Amino acid sequence: MMKNLNPNLNPANLINEGEVKKILYLPGAPRNYRLDLSKGYLNLNGVTPITKPKQEFQVIPIAIRTIQADLFKQGFKKWCELYFLNEASQVCCFMFHEFSLDNFREQFKALYYDEISPLDARWKIGFEEKVTNDAERNKYFIATFSYEMLNADDVAIQAELVAQIKNQSTYIFRADTAEHPSTYTIGYSNPQEPTDQDLKLEAKKHRQVLQEAFPIPKKKEPRTVKAIA
Numbered sequence: 118m119m120k121n122l123n124p125n126l127n128p129a130n131l132i133n134e135g136e137v138k139k140i141l142y143l144p145g146a147p148r149n150y151r152l153d154l155s156k157g158y159l160n161l162n163g164v165t166p167i168t169k170p171k172q173e174f175q176v177i178p179i180a181i182r183t184i185q186a187d188l189f190k191q192g193f194k195k196w197c198e199l200y201f202l203n204e205a206s207q208v209c210c211f212m213f214h215e216f217s218l219d220n221f222r223e224q225f226k227a228l229y230y231d232e233i234s235p236l237d238a239r240w241k242i243g244f245e246e247k248v249t250n251d252a253e254r255n256k257y258f259i260a261t262f263s264y265e266m267l268n269a270d271d272v273a274i275q276a277e278l279v280a281q282i283k284n285q286s287t288y289i290f291r292a293d294t295a296e297h298p299s300t301y302t303i304g305y306s307n308p309q310e311p312t313d314q315d316l317k318l319e320a321k322k323h324r325q326v327l328q329e330a331f332p333i334p335k336k337k338e339p340r341t342v343k344a345i346a
Contacts, residue, residue: 121205122167124176126239128267128274131206137281142208145292145307147200150211157244157258159211171258173243176201177267178236179208179279180289180304183218186297197221200289200305202278210291217260224262236304237272238264279304287315287322 125131131138151163159167159174168174180200187193196214203209213221228235244258267275282289290307299310306312311319 121203122161122165123204124174124209125202125204125206126175126177128177128271128278130204131202131278132274137277138206140202140206140208140278140281140285142282142286142289144286144288145290145295147289147291148203148207148209150209152211152213152217152242152260154213154217154244154258154260157246159242171244171246173241175239175241177239177271177275178304179275179282181235181302182290182299182305183301184294184297184299186294188212188294195300196294198291198294198305208282208289213260220260221262224264228264233266234303235264236275237267239267240264283315283318287311287318 131140149162150167151160153160153163157171158169161167176199178199178201180198182198182200183195184198185193185195188196191214194214195218196212197218198210198212200208200210225235228238241263243261243263245261247257247259249255249257279289288307288311289305292307295307295309299305302310306315
Protein backbone atom coordinates (compact mmCIF):
# COMPACT_ATOMS: atom_id res chain seq x y z
CA MET A 118 0.00 0.00 0.00
CA MET A 119 1.15 3.56 -0.66
CA LYS A 120 1.98 5.73 2.34
CA ASN A 121 -0.68 8.28 3.37
CA LEU A 122 -3.10 7.13 0.64
CA ASN A 123 -3.97 3.97 2.58
CA PRO A 124 -7.31 3.81 4.35
CA ASN A 125 -6.78 4.96 7.94
CA LEU A 126 -7.15 1.99 10.31
CA ASN A 127 -6.30 3.70 13.60
CA PRO A 128 -8.68 6.58 14.41
CA ALA A 129 -6.29 7.92 17.08
CA ASN A 130 -3.76 8.71 14.33
CA LEU A 131 -6.05 11.52 13.17
CA ILE A 132 -6.01 13.16 16.61
CA ASN A 133 -3.15 15.50 17.53
CA GLU A 134 -2.74 16.63 21.16
CA GLY A 135 -6.41 15.99 21.83
CA GLU A 136 -7.60 17.90 18.74
CA VAL A 137 -8.92 16.47 15.47
CA LYS A 138 -6.46 17.01 12.63
CA LYS A 139 -7.65 19.13 9.71
CA ILE A 140 -9.79 16.94 7.45
CA LEU A 141 -9.71 17.69 3.73
CA TYR A 142 -13.01 17.32 1.90
CA LEU A 143 -14.33 19.19 -1.10
CA PRO A 144 -18.11 18.79 -0.63
CA GLY A 145 -19.54 16.37 -3.18
CA ALA A 146 -16.09 15.41 -4.46
CA PRO A 147 -14.35 12.93 -2.13
CA ARG A 148 -11.07 11.44 -3.32
CA ASN A 149 -12.01 8.92 -5.96
CA TYR A 150 -10.74 5.44 -5.10
CA ARG A 151 -11.64 2.52 -7.36
CA LEU A 152 -12.15 -1.09 -6.36
CA ASP A 153 -10.95 -2.59 -9.64
CA LEU A 154 -12.58 -6.02 -9.83
CA SER A 155 -11.18 -6.76 -13.27
CA LYS A 156 -7.69 -7.00 -11.71
CA GLY A 157 -8.48 -7.42 -8.00
CA TYR A 158 -6.95 -4.35 -6.37
CA LEU A 159 -7.69 -0.88 -4.94
CA ASN A 160 -6.44 2.20 -6.74
CA LEU A 161 -6.75 5.98 -6.79
CA ASN A 162 -8.48 7.57 -9.79
CA GLY A 163 -8.18 4.29 -11.71
CA VAL A 164 -4.42 4.90 -12.03
CA THR A 165 -2.37 4.87 -8.80
CA PRO A 166 -2.22 1.43 -7.13
CA ILE A 167 -3.06 1.43 -3.42
CA THR A 168 -2.87 -2.34 -2.94
CA LYS A 169 -1.16 -5.14 -4.80
CA PRO A 170 -3.33 -7.46 -6.96
CA LYS A 171 -5.37 -9.90 -4.85
CA GLN A 172 -4.11 -8.26 -1.63
CA GLU A 173 -6.66 -7.93 1.18
CA PHE A 174 -7.07 -4.52 2.75
CA GLN A 175 -9.08 -2.98 5.58
CA VAL A 176 -11.22 0.13 5.89
CA ILE A 177 -13.33 1.90 8.55
CA PRO A 178 -16.41 3.44 6.90
CA ILE A 179 -17.72 6.88 7.86
CA ALA A 180 -20.76 6.54 5.58
CA ILE A 181 -22.42 3.88 3.42
CA ARG A 182 -25.05 4.27 0.70
CA THR A 183 -26.73 1.96 -1.79
CA ILE A 184 -28.48 2.94 -5.02
CA GLN A 185 -29.86 1.36 -8.18
CA ALA A 186 -28.71 3.20 -11.29
CA ASP A 187 -27.12 3.06 -14.73
CA LEU A 188 -23.61 4.31 -13.94
CA PHE A 189 -20.34 4.44 -15.88
CA LYS A 190 -21.99 2.93 -18.98
CA GLN A 191 -22.40 -0.40 -17.20
CA GLY A 192 -26.17 -0.67 -17.38
CA PHE A 193 -28.70 -0.64 -14.56
CA LYS A 194 -27.14 -2.21 -11.43
CA LYS A 195 -27.23 -2.12 -7.65
CA TRP A 196 -24.30 -0.10 -6.30
CA CYS A 197 -22.77 0.59 -2.90
CA GLU A 198 -20.79 3.72 -2.04
CA LEU A 199 -18.37 3.33 0.88
CA TYR A 200 -16.87 6.51 2.34
CA PHE A 201 -13.78 6.52 4.57
CA LEU A 202 -10.80 8.58 5.73
CA ASN A 203 -7.30 7.86 4.50
CA GLU A 204 -4.07 8.36 6.46
CA ALA A 205 -3.76 11.90 5.06
CA SER A 206 -7.08 12.92 6.71
CA GLN A 207 -8.89 13.07 3.38
CA VAL A 208 -12.49 11.99 2.77
CA CYS A 209 -12.49 9.20 0.17
CA CYS A 210 -14.97 6.90 -1.53
CA PHE A 211 -15.00 3.71 -3.57
CA MET A 212 -17.92 1.82 -5.06
CA PHE A 213 -18.81 -1.81 -5.78
CA HIS A 214 -21.86 -3.57 -7.18
CA GLU A 215 -23.89 -6.74 -7.82
CA PHE A 216 -22.25 -9.95 -6.49
CA SER A 217 -19.78 -7.98 -4.35
CA LEU A 218 -22.69 -6.06 -2.87
CA ASP A 219 -24.47 -9.37 -2.19
CA ASN A 220 -21.40 -10.53 -0.23
CA PHE A 221 -21.41 -7.31 1.77
CA ARG A 222 -25.11 -7.71 2.56
CA GLU A 223 -24.52 -11.22 3.94
CA GLN A 224 -22.09 -9.81 6.50
CA PHE A 225 -24.27 -6.77 7.11
CA LYS A 226 -27.28 -8.90 8.12
CA ALA A 227 -25.88 -9.94 11.50
CA LEU A 228 -25.08 -6.34 12.40
CA TYR A 229 -28.49 -5.16 11.28
CA TYR A 230 -30.46 -7.63 13.38
CA ASP A 231 -28.22 -6.97 16.39
CA GLU A 232 -28.87 -3.23 15.85
CA ILE A 233 -25.14 -2.53 15.51
CA SER A 234 -23.90 0.16 13.13
CA PRO A 235 -21.70 -1.07 10.25
CA LEU A 236 -19.73 2.16 10.80
CA ASP A 237 -18.55 0.80 14.16
CA ALA A 238 -16.56 -1.96 12.48
CA ARG A 239 -13.23 -2.36 10.70
CA TRP A 240 -13.99 -4.15 7.42
CA LYS A 241 -11.60 -6.53 5.68
CA ILE A 242 -12.05 -6.73 1.93
CA GLY A 243 -10.61 -9.57 -0.13
CA PHE A 244 -10.85 -10.73 -3.73
CA GLU A 245 -12.35 -14.02 -4.90
CA GLU A 246 -11.15 -14.99 -8.37
CA LYS A 247 -13.74 -16.09 -10.93
CA VAL A 248 -13.74 -17.03 -14.63
CA THR A 249 -16.31 -15.97 -17.22
CA ASN A 250 -18.54 -18.67 -18.71
CA ASP A 251 -17.85 -17.71 -22.32
CA ALA A 252 -15.24 -19.18 -24.64
CA GLU A 253 -12.63 -16.59 -23.68
CA ARG A 254 -12.63 -17.68 -19.99
CA ASN A 255 -11.50 -14.26 -18.76
CA LYS A 256 -10.61 -13.84 -15.09
CA TYR A 257 -12.39 -11.37 -12.85
CA PHE A 258 -12.89 -10.87 -9.12
CA ILE A 259 -15.71 -10.53 -6.62
CA ALA A 260 -15.08 -8.62 -3.40
CA THR A 261 -15.46 -10.55 -0.13
CA PHE A 262 -16.15 -8.96 3.24
CA SER A 263 -15.58 -9.68 6.91
CA TYR A 264 -15.38 -7.39 9.91
CA GLU A 265 -14.20 -6.89 13.47
CA MET A 266 -15.84 -4.45 15.87
CA LEU A 267 -14.03 -1.28 16.91
CA ASN A 268 -13.41 -0.71 20.60
CA ALA A 269 -15.34 2.00 22.42
CA ASP A 270 -12.47 4.52 22.24
CA ASP A 271 -12.15 4.14 18.47
CA VAL A 272 -15.92 4.49 18.02
CA ALA A 273 -15.83 7.74 20.01
CA ILE A 274 -12.92 9.12 17.97
CA GLN A 275 -14.64 8.21 14.69
CA ALA A 276 -17.68 10.16 15.89
CA GLU A 277 -15.44 13.20 16.53
CA LEU A 278 -13.93 12.94 13.06
CA VAL A 279 -17.34 12.73 11.39
CA ALA A 280 -18.62 15.65 13.51
CA GLN A 281 -15.82 17.84 12.14
CA ILE A 282 -16.71 16.89 8.56
CA LYS A 283 -20.39 17.65 9.19
CA ASN A 284 -19.60 20.97 10.88
CA GLN A 285 -17.47 21.98 7.89
CA SER A 286 -19.58 20.64 5.03
CA THR A 287 -22.86 19.21 6.45
CA TYR A 288 -23.15 16.51 3.76
CA ILE A 289 -20.99 13.47 2.97
CA PHE A 290 -21.76 12.54 -0.65
CA ARG A 291 -20.66 12.21 -4.27
CA ALA A 292 -22.23 14.86 -6.49
CA ASP A 293 -21.95 12.65 -9.59
CA THR A 294 -24.37 10.06 -8.13
CA ALA A 295 -26.53 12.29 -5.91
CA GLU A 296 -29.35 12.53 -8.48
CA HIS A 297 -30.18 8.84 -7.97
CA PRO A 298 -32.46 8.08 -4.98
CA SER A 299 -30.82 6.17 -2.15
CA THR A 300 -32.09 2.72 -1.22
CA TYR A 301 -30.11 2.64 2.05
CA THR A 302 -27.94 5.18 3.88
CA ILE A 303 -26.02 5.45 7.13
CA GLY A 304 -23.81 8.46 7.77
CA TYR A 305 -24.57 9.62 4.21
CA SER A 306 -26.68 12.57 3.10
CA ASN A 307 -26.76 15.09 0.28
CA PRO A 308 -28.58 18.39 -0.38
CA GLN A 309 -31.36 16.49 -2.21
CA GLU A 310 -31.75 14.00 0.67
CA PRO A 311 -31.00 15.94 3.87
CA THR A 312 -31.59 14.44 7.29
CA ASP A 313 -33.36 16.33 10.08
CA GLN A 314 -29.96 16.79 11.71
CA ASP A 315 -28.60 18.29 8.49
CA LEU A 316 -31.44 20.80 8.30
CA LYS A 317 -30.85 21.86 11.90
CA LEU A 318 -27.12 22.19 11.27
CA GLU A 319 -27.69 24.26 8.11
CA ALA A 320 -30.14 26.53 9.98
CA LYS A 321 -27.56 27.02 12.75
CA LYS A 322 -24.86 27.90 10.20
CA HIS A 323 -27.25 30.35 8.51
CA ARG A 324 -27.96 32.08 11.82
CA GLN A 325 -24.23 32.37 12.52
CA VAL A 326 -23.63 33.96 9.09
CA LEU A 327 -26.41 36.47 9.67
CA GLN A 328 -25.12 37.32 13.12
CA GLU A 329 -21.63 37.92 11.73
CA ALA A 330 -22.97 40.07 8.87
CA PHE A 331 -25.54 41.92 10.97
CA PRO A 332 -24.42 41.82 14.59
CA ILE A 333 -27.06 42.70 17.13
CA PRO A 334 -25.94 45.89 18.92
CA LYS A 335 -25.39 45.55 22.62
CA LYS A 336 -27.90 47.23 24.86
CA LYS A 337 -26.60 50.48 26.29
CA GLU A 338 -26.60 50.85 30.03
CA PRO A 339 -29.12 53.48 31.11
CA ARG A 340 -27.50 56.74 32.14
CA THR A 341 -27.95 57.79 35.72
CA VAL A 342 -28.13 61.49 36.50
CA LYS A 343 -26.90 62.48 39.92
CA ALA A 344 -29.05 64.91 41.80
CA ILE A 345 -27.56 68.31 42.61
CA ALA A 346 -26.66 68.46 46.23
